[in-house]
Amino acid sequence: MNLLFVVSAETTATVQGTVTSFTVDPSTGNLTLTGNSTSLPDAPTGNDLVLGPNGNILYVTSASSATIMAYSIASGGALTALPGSPFSPLHRRVLRQRQHSW
Amino acid sequence: MLYDAPDKTLYVVNTDDWTVATFSVAANGSLTYIANTITGADVPESIAISPNRTFLYAPNQLSNNISAFTITPSAMLNGNPEPLTPITGQPFANTNGSSPDSPAIEPTGQYLYVNNNGAQTVSAFSINQGGGALTQLSGSPFSITGGAGGNNQLVIDPTGSYLYVANQTDTGNISGFSIDTSSGALTQLPNSPYSMGSGVTQGPTQIVIFNPNP
Numbered sequence: 001m002n003l004l005f006v007v008s009a010e011t012t013a014t015v016q017g018t019v020t021s022f023t024v025d026p027s028t029g030n031l032t033l034t035g036n037s038t039s040l041p042d043a044p045t046g047n048d049l050v051l052g053p054n055g056n057i058l059y060v061t062s063a064s065s066a067t068i069m070a071y072s073i074a075s076g077g078a079l080t081a082l083p084g085s086p087f088s089p090l091h092r093r094v095l096r097q098r099q100h101s102w
Numbered sequence: 103m104l105y106d107a108p109d110k111t112l113y114v115v116n117t118d119d120w121t122v123a124t125f126s127v128a129a130n131g132s133l134t135y136i137a138n139t140i141t142g143a144d145v146p147e148s149i150a151i152s153p154n155r156t157f158l159y160a161p162n163q164l165s166n167n168i169s170a171f172t173i174t175p176s177a178m179l180n181g182n183p184e185p186l187t188p189i190t191g192q193p194f195a196n197t198n199g200s201s202p203d204s205p206a207i208e209p210t211g212q213y214l215y216v217n218n219n220g221a222q223t224v225s226a227f228s229i230n231q232g233g234g235a236l237t238q239l240s241g242s243p244f245s246i247t248g249g250a251g252g253n254n255q256l257v258i259d260p261t262g263s264y265l266y267v268a269n270q271t272d273t274g275n276i277s278g279f280s281i282d283t284s285s286g287a288l289t290q291l292p293n294s295p296y297s298m299g300s301g302v303t304q305g306p307t308q309i310v311i312f313n314p315n316p
Binding site (some may be wrong): 001002003004005006007008009017018020022024026028029030031033037048049050051056058073075 | 257259260261263264266268273274276278279280291293296297298299301302303304305306307308309310311312313314
């Protein structure tokens with residue numbers, strides 16, 4: 001079943017952000033909370049949510065801390081932070097190496 | 103920002119100067135600037151590319167219309183400095199819309215959808231498969247009924263059957279629609295909107311759908 005991920009965050013960056021996941025019922029389109037929600041390590045502003053090219057990695061950017069969180073996606077929508085996450089642009093070489101090793 | 107992987111091209115929207123910048127992406131990830139294309143309209147926010155990677159669309163929040171371009175990757179490979187060509191008639195009016203924000207094209211490439219941030223609606227357009235021109239669908243814009251407000255982004259299910267909108271106001275919620283694949287029309291799902299559940303203290307801003315079995 002497809003999974004829908006949503007990042008919730010304020011523009012004022014005073015409250016910790018959250019990633020919430022839902023399953024998408026293929027016959028009705030109805031969304032059901034998986035029960036797996038993930039607290040982001042900071043209160044991101046200018047955030048974005050991107051799936052990796054091979055699908056199983058979810059990236060969440062934070063403009064306020066200039067970092068990128070990377071999570072592996074388990075069945076059921078649970079997210080597990082990759083070792084070394086969050087990545088900062090200063091460590092982008094590390095990020096690339098890890099992407100290649102998955 | 104949008105990466106066209108098969109053509110190894112990165113498109114970046116420059117909201118403040120109303121342009122789309124194009125970069126080619128090398129094997130090591132480094133970028134080479136190609137060109138800035140003027141959208142011809144006011145405050146583009148984000149872009150969508152048709153599944154056949156032929157057409158590019160950029161909704162403009164302030165001028166309430168949609169800039170449209172054909173993509174010419176072969177010209178880019180030849181070093182042509184202008185890979186985006188304006189489509190005749192663009193920018194296309196977003197009639198009865200307001201502050202169009204986030205665009206998405208369903209998987210067959212027939213229809214383009216844009217949420218109207220200034221109204222609780224989603225506009226829908228058919229895409230002329232020959233030239234990329236947009237025609238607003240009958241019944242568009244479609245109302246987001248019962249949403250929390252502040253609709254921020256929309257996403258289309260990989261099957262092309264469903265469309266979801268992130269409503270950001272307060273703790274927010276998600277509105278869901280079915281897509282009529284023959285007409286492109288939207289019908290709100292009976293159980294929509296969907297609550298974000300407990301523990302979420304702020305509204306949803308970004309939304310993606312992951313297919314674990316592609």
